[in-house]
Amino acid sequence: NAGVTQTPKFRVLKTGQSMTLLCAQDMNHEYMYWYRQDPGMGLRLIHYSVGEGTTAKGEVPDGYNVSRLKKQNFLLGLESAAPSQTSVYFCASSDYRAGNQPQHFGDGTRLSIL
Amino acid sequence: SQQGEEDPQALSIQEGENATMNCSYKTSINNLQWYRQNSGRGLVHLILIRSNEREKHSGRLRVTLDTSKKSSSLLITASRAADTASYFCATANTGGFKTIFGAGTRLFVKA
Numbered sequence: 620n621a622g623v624t625q626t627p628k629f630r631v632l633k634t635g636q637s638m639t640l641l642c643a644q645d646m647n648h649e650y651m652y653w654y655r656q657d658p659g660m661g662l663r664l665i666h667y668s669v670g671e672g673t674t675a676k677g678e679v680p681d682g683y684n685v686s687r688l689k690k691q692n693f694l695l696g697l698e699s700a701a702p703s704q705t706s707v708y709f710c711a712s713s714d715y716r717a718g719n720q721p722q723h724f725g726d727g728t729r730l731s732i733l
Numbered sequence: 734s735q736q737g738e739e740d741p742q743a744l745s746i747q748e749g750e751n752a753t754m755n756c757s758y759k760t761s762i763n764n765l766q767w768y769r770q771n772s773g774r775g776l777v778h779l780i781l782i783r784s785n786e787r788e789k790h791s792g793r794l795r796v797t798l799d800t801s802k803k804s805s806s807l808l809i810t811a812s813r814a815a816d817t818a819s820y821f822c823a824t825a826n827t828g829g830f831k832t833i834f835g836a837g838t839r840l841f842v843k844a
Contacts, residue, residue, distance in 0.1 A: 663834075678831070711775075724777070
């Protein structure tokens, strides 16, 4: 039972490059989320999805795009990477609204932008 | 903007001692959750307490919620070295789509 799987685990990019982070969950959860975690701060919500084919903006959406073409997958894209996007990115899923149900997290993608 | 703020930022105790972490928040909430994060790993859900509950237990964990003071506490009894981790409180408003996490308390339990 894998839970939430994030790929890749580590990545180094140059400023201006693009990339896609993949999140996959095998729990048949409706809700999925992308967060970023920076030193000394809690998690900040980037985008979220309440079901297949839907996406919505979170607290810090600028510079990111997302897609949820399949229920089990939630992709996070960086169109033109900037050093300010150096962070650890976490994907999570929940069976119902995040506030009313526990979220299940992946182990993160550590991204460095040079 | 951060809703939950944990206190202290860091805590170091001996194995066997109790550890208490506090969380304060600013607006009305539907419920409050506590998560643990081991170094290099994702967050793991520990316990959820609803706004109409005052106390909840789970194994060695005890969580209290005081909505009049907008605060919560997490008590870990008889701590173990394996409890070394960061602990986060998270709050959700009535809408519930977005959970807001605090900056966390780093707990170090010395064997």
